[in-house]
Amino acid sequence: MEPSSYHLPVLLHEVVELLRIDPAGTYADATFGGGGHSRAILEQLGPQGRLIVFDQDDDAYRNRIPDERVTFVRENFRHLQRFLRLHNAPGIDGLLADLGVSSHQFDTGARGFSTRFDGNLDMRMDTRSSRTAADVLQTYSEQRLQGLFQDYGEVTNARTLARTIVQLRKAHPLKTIGEFKSLIQPIVKGNPAKYLAQVFQALRIEVNDELGALRDLLTQSAQVLKPGGRLAIITFHSLEDRLVKNFMKTGSFDTTEDHPFSTETTPKVFRLVTKKPVTAGDAELRANPRSRSAKLRVAEKI
Template identity: 45%
Template sequence: MAEPQHVPVLLEESLNFLNVRAGGVMVDCTLGFGGHSLAIAKRLGGSGRLICFDRDEQAMELARARLAGLAQELGGEMPTVEFVGRPFSEIAEVISPGTLDGLLADFGVSSMQLDEAHRGFSFRSDGPLDMRMDTRSGLTAEQVVNQADEEDLANLIYEFGEERRSRRIARAIVRARPVTTTAELARVISAVAPPIKGEKIHPATKTFQALRIRVNDELGEIQTLLKSAGSLLKPGGRVVMISFHSLEDRLVKDSFRESARLGELEILTKKPATAVEQEALRNPRSRSAKLRAAERILKSSMRSAKKF
């Protein structure tokens, strides 16, 4: 298999906000093809520890091979690397409280997943309507598209895709059933929801996003991670989260604000960090990325809780 192309988003910003240092203990909640993990491992050095989560079995194997190559290159300067093939929502079952120097999460679908037609994440190439990050279990997008009633389908397209034409699209999908491939679904959507003037995205983009979020329970996974992330950090430990649409970013922003109010975290990004022009040109996926960071503080020595 040819090595997939993958460019980690906001890499330097992530490393700087994580404050990665030699000998630290770090978690990459979203290993993907290992772009962020490779850079973190180089900074941790031989005395560090890196724990990598991903529920995508294929991505895990590819990243494992990349990191093994780095281990050969660095020799004794490579940290201990552990791979956890579980969703990041289960992190509290694996990591003990107060043990991490840093935690990174880069949400959403990876470019590697988008580029593989058989995974069904994208309409750019025709493939089966799957969209599961963990292909070993769970409903596929095809099952959702063909089994949900029209009202439920419209609601999930509106809520998770923020698509104003959700009822029109849901009606068209129900009439076209069975719909089994990505290209077929994109054609059905385009026929009833043509491009909106001024919008640069394909008419099917928001519906595909909604289905992917539903299939993988992405927002539920993020909410569960946010509940435990702060408690896993040592005092002074950093959490960095990268979002790609407003639903994800809102969850992170609200959670950080509440933790700051309670004196558990100090917010390091009053406004989210975004890609500079050079990165946006080099990697179009980075244009929608928003990075938020916070640091764990001790309640006993906390400064007055900030209000944001």
């Protein structure tokens, strides 16, 4: 499968430029996907350079790069530090994570990520894990469903949606996308495509514990990056971006208020390379409309 048909790498030139790649350095791509970013990093690496890539997805593994400088780790990036040590790379010069779901995953109906196709409500990034989106819809309490639609999808009528699901599932199995869409259709608010995208985003984040995994990755990045090493993260929604922004700025996930009279100072872990997030230019937006919500933030380990 051609990488370009699998997934167009977003902000490719910006990533390569801002990572400031040392040809003899060791780098990690935490989200291999179609391998577009990895290939671009490899082009900058010399014979002594190393690239360690992570992806828990079977399709991504089948797309791996046959190059002796590349080590493929078939695991969730939340295990970054453990597998870097295992592969004799405890300290790295740069780390990239593109947090978008790949175009291939969206375009493969059977994976259950997209509202455009019918298929099972699956949404697992790692098909070895047991919990699917159907399991979440079938087993979560009304309160828990409301919380995840509210927090992860910013769904306007999260309470009504949760109550409707709990009522419907007594008589309907809620196993397929088509069935789920038709059952909740009467309570859809506003633009149906946007509404369903928010609902599916919330389910996907929950199924894959995406925010928990991101926190783990960011925490470990501070430990695995060498001084001067760069961290580059591409986010696609405000929940992720907020975590990345706060962590790069303060080394913590809490939003901190600036108190002018406070004497307490936490030592900085990173220096911001990008003061504001980098977004796609006009040419990229035309070529790849999915890049419109991408935000790249880069920081350097102090």
